[in-house]
Amino acid sequence: xxxxxxxxxxxxxxxxxxxxxxxxxxxxxxxxxxxxxxxxxxxxxxxxxxxxxxxxxxxxxxxxxxxxxxxxxxxxxxxxxxxxxxxxxxxxxxxxxxxxxxxxxxxxxxxxxxxxxxxxxxxxxxxxxxxxxxxxxxxxxxxxxxxxxxxxxxxxxxxxxxxxxxxxxxxxxxxxxxxxxxxxxxxxxxxxxxxxxxxxxxxxxxxxxxxxxxxxxxxxxxxxxxxxxxxxxxxxxxxxxxxxxxxxxxxxxxxxxxxxxxxxxxxxxxxxxxxxxxxxxxxxxxxxxxxxxxxxxxxxxxxxxxxxxxxxxxxxxxxxxxxxxxxxxxxxxxxxxxxxxxxxxxxxxxxxxxxxxxxxxxxxxxxxxxxxxxx
Amino acid sequence: xxxxxxxxxxxxxxxxxxxxxxxxxxxxxxxxxxxxxxxxxxxxxxxxxxxxxxxxxxxxxxxxxxxxxxxxxxxxxxxxxxxxxxxxxxx
Ligand code: SF4
Ligand code: SF4
Numbered sequence: 001x002x003x004x005x006x007x008x009x010x011x012x013x014x015x016x017x018x019x020x021x022x023x024x025x026x027x028x029x030x031x032x033x034x035x036x037x038x039x040x041x042x043x044x045x046x047x048x049x050x051x052x053x054x055x056x057x058x059x060x061x062x063x064x065x066x067x068x069x070x071x072x073x074x075x076x077x078x079x080x081x082x083x084x085x086x087x088x089x090x091x092x093x094x095x096x097x098x099x100x101x102x103x104x105x106x107x108x109x110x111x112x113x114x115x116x117x118x119x120x121x122x123x124x125x126x127x128x129x130x131x132x133x134x135x136x137x138x139x140x141x142x143x144x145x146x147x148x149x150x151x152x153x154x155x156x157x158x159x160x161x162x163x164x165x166x167x168x169x170x171x172x173x174x175x176x177x178x179x180x181x182x183x184x185x186x187x188x189x190x191x192x193x194x195x196x197x198x199x200x201x202x203x204x205x206x207x208x209x210x211x212x213x214x215x216x217x218x219x220x221x222x223x224x225x226x227x228x229x230x231x232x233x234x235x236x237x238x239x240x241x242x243x244x245x246x247x248x249x250x251x252x253x254x255x256x257x258x259x260x261x262x263x264x265x266x267x268x269x270x271x272x273x274x275x276x277x278x279x280x281x282x283x284x285x286x287x288x289x290x291x292x293x294x295x296x297x298x299x300x301x302x303x304x305x306x307x308x309x310x311x312x313x314x315x316x317x318x319x320x321x322x323x324x325x326x327x328x329x330x331x332x333x334x335x336x337x338x339x340x341x342x343x344x345x346x347x348x349x350x351x352x353x354x355x356x357x358x359x360x361x362x363x364x365x366x367x368x369x370x371x372x373x374x375x
Numbered sequence: 376x377x378x379x380x381x382x383x384x385x386x387x388x389x390x391x392x393x394x395x396x397x398x399x400x401x402x403x404x405x406x407x408x409x410x411x412x413x414x415x416x417x418x419x420x421x422x423x424x425x426x427x428x429x430x431x432x433x434x435x436x437x438x439x440x441x442x443x444x445x446x447x448x449x450x451x452x453x454x455x456x457x458x459x460x461x462x463x464x465x466x
Contacts, residue, residue, distance in 0.1 A: 009394050011406060057394025059406050087388060087401035112403040150386055
């Protein structure tokens, strides 16, 4: 087995400061068992993590969650991150954002806000028509723009809203978005539970891309639009997280350090906690971070594949979730022996009406119930 | 462009990065590592100097001449990439 190359420093420190969230997104990327990890790092713990991350060489700091605004020390953390020289990014649904807090973030030196357009109600189809949601976004977008931050929006696209993609883009334009990311749902965590209901058909996807291209041309002078194609449909494994333990260092609310926010589910790996080890030891020396670095861990068909440096065999979590083996090729790859599992899911999405099962909403009660069942 | 005054584009930050041993440009979700000459030029694009002034200063600092072409073409590219905004002298 090749020894993994010595990695460079992480570029990103992703601080998932809380799993608490007022919303219940059906595509939520938080772990399904998030409610069993209720403990949260203290302010001082986070300040130390920020310092250690910066000493390690991280330059981008993302504050996300859950809804990071639910931490009332967020202004302190942002201020310290900025002072340390990070480029500071806040990823928020905007729920709970007030003029006063925005002023405090401005004073703290927050560089960048990404507003995610989540659904604030349980009526997923209300997403666009629900005026309260729209009013809230409009208010928040205005407050952000007034303070000189660029308006950057992210919308998760799935079967239930993909038909309205033109309207979504139009709305982003009305909100003054300069950058819009239309990210097709990725099937982990809650989105995997709801995959049947969320996965678009090929025709839906094709139509959505065509409409997006029209808008791209129309709004070229004022908005950049990125349409993120789902890997299932493309049949092309993604270089997940830009390489395991290569760019991102995620710290979860309870201080567990992860190479990506879903990695905790992988069996047989234990990830260190920032309370027990320094970020430097975690990044360079922990077995968890070294486990899938580089290509040395691969088995066939990846090991001899010409694309192995390009995609690093795809996503470990997806390999585990779909093939039951974290060392396998990502099953979205046509060379994977388990590729038919992806083809089956795609075929199901072609059936008219698709799933009739009710959606499973992300909430603490549901999470606890699933932990209790061992699901 | 010689009379224009370059300054950093919205959302960009320029700083020295010890871990990278170079100057970098930070922007939402990314980082550009700069080589030495790009770093020297960008360090001076703070909205107080014209392109002409930057050329003169660099030529003096490095005791050389004929940097105008290189500096101008770098600034032109940087403007196109929105790393820089060029404010024209009005009047
Ligand atoms: S995806 Fe939705 S439910 Fe999950 S953390 Fe984000 S806003 Fe909350
Ligand atoms: S076989 Fe492995 S390395 Fe090759 S394309 Fe598929 S996932 Fe990537």
